[in-house]
Amino acid sequence: xxxxxxxxxxxxxxxxxxxxxxxxxxxxxxxxxxxxxxxxxxxxxxxxxxxxxxxxxxxxxxxxxxxxxxxxxxxxxxxxxxxxxxxxxxxxxxxxxxxxxxxxxxxxxxxxxxxxxxxxxxxxxxxxxxxxxxxxxxxxxxxxxxxxxxxxxxxxxxxxxxxxxxxxxxxxxxxxxxxxxxxxxxxxxxxxxxxxxxxxxxxxxxxxxxxxxxxxxxxxxxxxxxxxxxxxxxxxxxxxxxxxxxxxxxxxxxxxxxxx
Amino acid sequence: xxxxxxxxxxxxxxxxxxxxxxxxxxxxxxxxxxxxxxxxxxxxxxxxxxxxxxxxxxxxxxxxxxxxxxxxxxxxxxxxxxxxxxxxxxxxxxxxxxxxxxxxxxxxxxxxxxxxxxxxxxxxxxxxxxxxxxxxxxxxxxxxxxxxxxxxxxxxxxxxxxxxxxxxxxxxxxxxxxxxxxxxxxxxxxxxxxxxxxxxxxxxxxxxxxxxxxxxxxxxxxxxxxxxxxxxxxxxxxxxxxxxxxxxxxxxxxxxxxxxxxxxxxxxxxxxxxxxxxxxxxxxxxxxx
Numbered sequence: 314x315x316x317x318x319x320x321x322x323x324x325x326x327x328x329x330x331x332x333x334x335x336x337x338x339x340x341x342x343x344x345x346x347x348x349x350x351x352x353x354x355x356x357x358x359x360x361x362x363x364x365x366x367x368x369x370x371x372x373x374x375x376x377x378x379x380x381x382x383x384x385x386x387x388x389x390x391x392x393x394x395x396x397x398x399x400x401x402x403x404x405x406x407x408x409x410x411x412x413x414x415x416x417x418x419x420x421x422x423x424x425x426x427x428x429x430x431x432x433x434x435x436x437x438x439x440x441x442x443x444x445x446x447x448x449x450x451x452x453x454x455x456x457x458x459x460x461x462x463x464x465x466x467x468x469x470x471x472x473x474x475x476x477x478x479x480x481x482x483x484x485x486x487x488x489x490x491x492x493x494x495x496x497x498x499x500x501x502x503x504x505x506x507x508x509x510x511x512x513x514x515x516x517x518x519x520x521x522x523x524x525x526x527x528x529x530x531x532x533x534x535x536x537x538x539x540x541x542x543x544x545x546x547x548x549x550x551x552x553x554x555x556x557x558x559x560x561x562x563x564x565x566x567x568x569x570x571x572x573x
Numbered sequence: 574x575x576x577x578x579x580x581x582x583x584x585x586x587x588x589x590x591x592x593x594x595x596x597x598x599x600x601x602x603x604x605x606x607x608x609x610x611x612x613x614x615x616x617x618x619x620x621x622x623x624x625x626x627x628x629x630x631x632x633x634x635x636x637x638x639x640x641x642x643x644x645x646x647x648x649x650x651x652x653x654x655x656x657x658x659x660x661x662x663x664x665x666x667x668x669x670x671x672x673x674x675x676x677x678x679x680x681x682x683x684x685x686x687x688x689x690x691x692x693x694x695x696x697x698x699x700x701x702x703x704x705x706x707x708x709x710x711x712x713x714x715x716x717x718x719x720x721x722x723x724x725x726x727x728x729x730x731x732x733x734x735x736x737x738x739x740x741x742x743x744x745x746x747x748x749x750x751x752x753x754x755x756x757x758x759x760x761x762x763x764x765x766x767x768x769x770x771x772x773x774x775x776x777x778x779x780x781x782x783x784x785x786x787x788x789x790x791x792x793x794x795x796x797x798x799x800x801x802x803x804x805x806x807x808x809x810x811x812x813x814x815x816x817x818x819x820x821x822x823x824x825x826x827x828x829x830x831x832x833x834x835x836x837x838x839x840x841x842x843x844x845x846x847x848x849x850x851x852x853x854x855x856x857x858x859x860x861x862x
Contacts, residue, residue: 366737391739403734405727412723419720420738429721429741429748436719437712445720477734484738 317344319519320365320488325374327360327543334360336543338374342488342519347510349534349551350523353563356540358523359400362490365521366390366397379487392424394487398480398494402473404465411461413476414449417483452479455512456505470497475505482509488519495524507533527564531555539563575811577702578604578764580803582780583787584709585757587799591788592717593749594729595648598656598781599640602663603633603754605776607761612680612771613673622686626762630755637754641747660778668773679772686766702763706800709756713796716752725749783810786828792838801839805831 322340327333335357342348350358363369365376367387376383383390396417404413423432453461456479458472465476474494481489494506510520510533524530531537531551539547539554546559554560582600589595610629614620644655667674685692693701716722725745728735732742765771783806791802809827831839 368733368737386741387733387736388739388741391737397737399734403731405730405734407730408723408727413727415720415723416727416735416740417738419724420735420740423721423724423740423745425741426744429744432719432721432724433716433748433752436716436721439719442719480734480738 318342319344319346319379320521321377322361322365323375325361325364325376326372327357327364327369328372333543335364335371338540338543338545340538340545342521344519345514345517346536347514347520347522347534349530349537350521350540351525351527351530351537351554352540353525355542357543358525358540359492360543361540362397362492362521362523365488366395366490368397388420388424391484392421395490396481396484396486396488397490398474398477398492400492400496402470402477404468404473404476406466407464409462409464410453410458410468410476411446411449413465414452414461414479414483415445417480418445418449420484449483452483456482456509457501458505469499471499471502474498475502478506478509482512486513486518488521489513490521490523492523493525494522495526495529527555527560574699574702574764574767576803576807577699577706578760579780579784579787579807580706580800581709581760581763582757582784583791583799583803584706584713584796585753585755585760586784587713587788587796588716588753588756589746589749590753592722592729593725593746595641595746595750596653597637597641597750597753598653598778598785599637599660599663600754600757600781600784601776601778602660603637603757604761604764604780605663605667606633606636607758607763608765608771608775609667609674609761610758611762611765612683615683616675616680617673622766623688626759626766629762630758633754633758634751637750638747641750645743645746657778660781664773664777674773677773679770679775681770681772683765683769683771685769698767702767705759705763709759710796710800713756717796721745783824786824788838790828790831790838794837798838805839
């Protein structure tokens with residue numbers, strides 16, 4: 314472990330129509346590392362997460378996960394060990410908390426036609442799914458989520474984020490991409506998400522943490538990348554990043570993009 | 574027996590429609606394939622009827638996958654329209670194909686069903702049909718709560734997240750359609766085995782239009798609601814003669830009334846009145862104790 318590189322992105326480009334969202338961004342994540350991705354709104358943070366997870370396709374550039382090329386659909390990349398949360402939580406509101414986390418546990422088994430058919434046959438004729446439920450309950454307990462039979466509709470925004478993180482954790486990912494997990498979270502939610510980040514790190518896996526709250530991120534991460542207007546402007550130690558000229562310029566100085 | 578047929582068509586629609594959220598209207602086609610598979614095996618190939626029962630669902634499932642693949646970019650009204658057209662076209666094809674399907678006349682006087690020398694009486698056949706439907710409802714309910722069912726229900730609301738969790742959403746949608754078609758197929762096989770004849774007008778779109786209401790009337794939540802809904806719909810169609818031969822009209826009005834009085838269907842009404850009774854009972858025990 315240690316210096317083993319998990320995720321590499323080289324020269325990533327993405328434009329929406331004429332608007333450039335990412336321009337030639339490079340990225341490296343080692344095993345056991347927590348990487349912070351910060352920048353003002355519209356800097357390209359979520360676009361970068363989308364390109365890595367396969368939710369969107371890059372116009373140009375290459376991505377490697379554990380020495381394998383990442384270029385298929387999102388489901389295939391998840392099968393290779395990527396998991397993500399969304400800036401706007403994507404939970405099935407009609408389903409219970411337990412069922413939403415179950416999506417993460419069951420997803421990878423249904424990544425091929427054979428898996429889908431086998432899954433349906435097992436669902437109808439196979440043994441009870443007690444084993445899956447126990448695994449999901451164990452994850453929920455680690456995050457201090459209770460009353461798992463509540464529908465996701467009844468959750469606060471902070472709780473929804475926590476359930477999303479739990480769903481991603483249930484995938485047992487090599488690289489966990491967290492897109493603004495703290496927005497709308499209360500203190501216990503923040504603690505729970507911190508706990509997850511440490512847990513993934515202890516397993517020797519990597520975390521990419523996206524947020525525009527630079528103080529919160531810098532306290533948690535090993536390395537920080539600062540994006541502005543689709544370009545990478547700083548990559549290095551979190552404290553150095555906070556005191557860098559680029560950071561001063563973007564967040565406190567002339568302000569090339571609005572901050573909220 | 575008509576009730577059993579509706580229950581099976583409704584159970585077939587339940588898997589893709591209620592669980593996965595894709596409304597295919599080609600169920601008269603799947604039922605027709607089921608019916609004709611039995612008839613052709615018996616009358617043309619001289620094989621036992623149960624052979625048709627086994628082949629039909631496979632044919633229907635394959636057809637559902639092809640149709641689902643072809644219409645994968647459509648949703649809502651346009652999906653309904655295209656699958657309806659397909660069902661119409663398939664019916665015309667049955668009518669015009671004299672060699673395989675017997676054309677307009679279809680097949681009459683099929684021999685009664687028998688399993689390895691044992692021919693069930695009408696009552697025994699009815700019991701068997703109800704048992705078949707109950708076991709399919711049971712399997713569908715198991716499927717709903719399995720990890721597969723959880724993924725299918727989740728992808729109805731958040732396909733992006735299910736895809737990001739590693740499941741192939743398009744493949745799962747096709748699988749849901751195939752399972753539904755196979756179950757709908759059994760409806761046709763059951764009906765034809767029961768009445769011992771089939772022609773192009775046996776399975777028309779009115780079957781689909783009625784079956785679509787079955788899960789709503791019975792209560793959208795569970796597969797058992799389909800059974801209850803089928804019973805109510807059949808009763809309204811066949812046995813209420815308030816306005817002469819106006820079964821369809823009565824069903825339409827009945828569905829509206831039921832939906833106004835019990836938005837969660839008859840099943841939901843029974844459920845909530847049970848909760849009410851339990852609460853009343855608890856209250857009176859508390860008062861007495």
